[in-house]
Amino acid sequence: MAVRDRVARLLDEMPREAQFPSQGATLFVDLERRETRQAFTPLAVVRTVLGGRGANMYYLHRLLDETLTPLDPGIPLIFGSGLLTGLVPSAARGNCTSWSPESGVLLDSNAGDYFPSFLRMNGFDHLVLYGQAAAWTLLMIRDGVVSFEDATPYAGLDNLDMREAVARDVGGTWARNLAMVNITRAGENQVLTSGIMAGPKAIYARGGPGAKMGSLRLKAIVTLAPTRELPTAQPYKVYNRTIAQKLLATSVVKNALSKTGTPFLYKPSRLLGAMGTKNNQETTWSDGLDAEHFDAHRPGMAGCFRCPVNCRPLNDLHSATPDKYDQGDGPEYVTLGKFGPNLGIDSVASVIRLNNICNDLGLDTASTGSAIGWAFELFQRGIITAEHTGGITLTWGDAETIERLLFQMARREGFGSVLAASTRAVEQGHYPAVALKYRIAVKGLGQSDPHDARILKAFALGLAVATRGMDHLRNRATLEINARINDNPVFKSELYGGAVSAEPNSYVGKERAVRACENIYAVGDSVGMCRFTTKLFNSPSLPGLPEFREQLANVTGLAFTDEALEQCGLNVMGVERMINHRLGVRRKDDTLPDRWFDEPNPSGPFRGERIDRDEFDAMLSRFYAISRLASDGAPEDAWRKELVGALGRDR
Amino acid sequence: MPLAVTVNFPAALQPAAGGASLVVREAVASVGQLIEALERLAPGLGKELDDPLYNVAVNDEMILHAVDRHPIADGDRVEIVPTMAGG
Missing domain, CATH: 1.10.569.10 (Aldehyde Ferredoxin Oxidoreductase Protein, subunit A, domain 2)
Incomplete structure (x- = not known):
């Protein structure tokens, strides 16, 4: 089934009106035909995976055709802002999602700066882009009105020149009323390490999203509108x-x-x-x-x-x-x-x-x-x-x-x-x-970060099981390197919902730390909160599920318990694993580079440390058990049916 | 027993420590005792150090657990290291 047919079928199921205060529309953009349609993410989906990254997974799950290749224009590129993006301090984030041309598995990358917030202020929570434009195109979203502009004059520009040219031509002011995501020559040339720039430095980086956007011949998306307050359920x-x-x-x-x-x-x-x-x-x-x-x-x-x-x-x-x-x-x-x-x-x-x-x-x-x-x-x-x-x-x-x-x-x-x-x-x-x-x-x-994880087994497990590949931002249990927390076992157990060894190089209980982090980070991404300021990534004192729950109620009027939010985080991971499963990912892929198994760490207080294959495999099995994953790396059958029931079938 | 242990502080702790470093010249055998001695030298510093942001490195080796029991010897160089995550 062609992507247009998939989109049409999906649109038939989607509501035409906002389902709760502050909800923006999802804009489906056919770049080849220069057509747009819009609808709203169904409430059952929001209840299951929230918005932002979570809802992006719903769209990819429904629109992915795994018989194609990642750079085929029939594979959509999806942008999504979180449910609290633009409204709550430090919630300025959004995700872009597709099938990665670099890794061959899920592409999902997060960025902040101003675009995710300004997208919402133009009335859109998600953009679903597909089809290849006939020529380099700039998608202009001005006061909520969408137009297709000729981007030929911008072709060949890298980020600095592109930002200067667009600000000059469009007339807005960065960080006040103008925001943009754009590719550079690297994206135009489909370099597999190319990202989509979201500011002077902010970038949707991982998995080659720049190459994917280049394959659609889309040079940039520009938003221009005065900042405005979104209608909310109650004061926030x-x-x-x-x-x-x-x-x-x-x-x-x-x-x-x-x-x-x-x-x-x-x-x-x-x-x-x-x-x-x-x-x-x-x-x-x-x-x-x-x-x-x-x-x-x-x-x-x-x-x-x-x-x-x-x-x-x-x-x-x-x-x-x-x-x-x-x-x-x-x-x-x-x-x-x-x-x-x-x-x-x-x-x-x-x-x-x-x-x-x-x-x-x-x-x-x-x-x-x-x-x-x-x-x-x-x-x-x-x-x-x-x-x-x-x-x-x-x-x-x-x-x-x-x-x-x-x-x-x-x-x-x-x-x-x-x-x-x-x-x-x-x-x-x-x-x-x-x-x-x-x-x-x-x-x-x-690997995303330069941290050699032969010592810290929770870091190693996180890198192995992350759904987008070897990346610490999906589940890094950073507090494993905080001695004061390691030395307080009662507090540490409360943080992670069970005992986790104080010793950084122990395998005991580390699956709990990774599970807890993966859940709360997925929720954070889905409401738009920055990872740096989400509980467990940098501190046990930063905003977490209770704060998200409170503001979700104020902004959207939707009531969640902390347990329900945590289940949403788990669900996001579950849908991502369902997508990866369709792309051929199995348990054997939840692993680490051979070097970390075979070569001992050559320096420092943990000289000689490496990853033991048997201990790692046992830790992975425990992680699967508490994550409701079957032996093939996908959600257990009963859970998978629940997810399909809420999100719809995949084809 | 130690005669002198030098403790270096990151910028954020220097106001509480009264400078970039302090030298502890009393008998301490562990990091826990060292922090108590620091509190005597700079009242309030001990509370600042009771913060998961800060790890302790002894002779350029960072201690990740059982930090208060970690032994300290004469001449050791101790550094307070802010520890966080990045992207």
Whole structure:
């Protein structure tokens, strides 16, 4: 059945009126025919998986045709804002969802800045995009009215130039009434590590969403409208103050996030001997990249729509001969790790410059850093040579060469075209099969963060079971590295709903920590809350289910219990696993890179630590049991029937 | 018994500590005793340290559990390390 028929059938089932106060429409956009239709997410779906990421899964579940390929225009690209996005402090997030051309499994990526909030203020909670436009197209949403604009003049522009051109042509002001998601040349060229930019730095990064958007020949989506208040079931701003106070009173926000941002994490990882270095061949690196060394290059902090935290560090290299990469936004910890130790770089200035280039080129620093690190190790081992690289010598720490490779990637020139294949370089015939032994990836996705998880077993399990591949933002039980929490077993049990060993390298109970985190993070994504300010990711004191429940009642009028919300989080994971199952993912794919099983950690207080295959398998079985998963990695039959009952059949 | 243990603080704790570092010159055998000694040197600092944000690293090795019992020896370098997650 063609995607248009699937959409038509789905629309027949969907209500034409909002189901609760504040609900926006879902806009179905046929880019090939330049047609739009709209309806509203059914209440039963919202009760089951909420909005944002959860409702995106409903649309993908219903519209996916797994007989196609990810870049086929019949595979939709779906944007969704959370149920509280734009209304609640620190809830400025949205997800984009599809079938990943990079990993071959679920694509689901989250970003903030202003687009998800401004989309809602134009009356839309979700966009479902499909069909290939005849020429590069810009989708304009102005005061809720949608139009298809010629984007030919913008073709070939990267992020900095694109933002300047659109602001000039459209006439709005960023962060006041204008927001955009856009691809760069990397997306146009379907580079598999390309993201969709959502701001100067904000990016829907993981899984190649830029390539997917490029396959639809959609250059950008622009929203222009004055900020406005959405109708809500009852007053909610008083409780917003409670949430804001809770955010700002939390130590991690007050003392770390709002002052320095996430680079603080570099030092603990380094001291622990858990800093992925040179494609995880080593596990510690220079103290020259500790967060305080970025202080002189940080003129201020920025943030997302109505977020009081402002955790995004700005940067300024103060170069004697500045170019357009002398200033920018970031880096976050992931970029610091992936373009620092992962590539053997110990210069703050080099990391910042490469960060700024990636932001302009629209490259996911996690996947891009992973692809480059993998290539460097293959070159180090002689598995690839200068014949493969077009004569380029790959030497750890050579920032100039890495900069050159980034531009080659975006343009798909020379060896950059190989790097643009990301984790699929062997499958596409660029590397010999032995190269897979050194690929740090799960389910086809390179690791998001630079943390080497041979020590912390909860981190390892999380990376193994994450539905979009090897990514810490789906379920990272970060508090496992907080000694004060580990040393308070009663409190720790309350946090995770059962006993979890205090020892970071123990396997005991770690499935509970991952399950609890995966549930609350899925709820957070589905209401639009930032991960950094969601309970369990950075602190036990940040807003969690009770706060979400309270504001959902105020904003939407929908009553949830904390238990019902937690079930929604589990349901989101369940639908994602149903989708992955259709894409061929099984229990064997919930695993880790061979290196972590076979090679002991070479440094630090946990020198010698690795993942024991039998212990890991037992931990995975326990995780399956508490997650209601069958032996094939999908929801148990009874639960799957419940989900299908609420969401409808998949074909 | 220890003669001198130097403790370094991140910027956020320096107002409570009265500076970037403190030297504890009394007999302490563990991190727990060290924190009690710090509280005597800088009243209020102990409460600030009772925060899951802060881990303790001894001689560049971060302690992840049983932190109060972790032994301290003369000349040890102790650092308070903010610990968080990132994206």
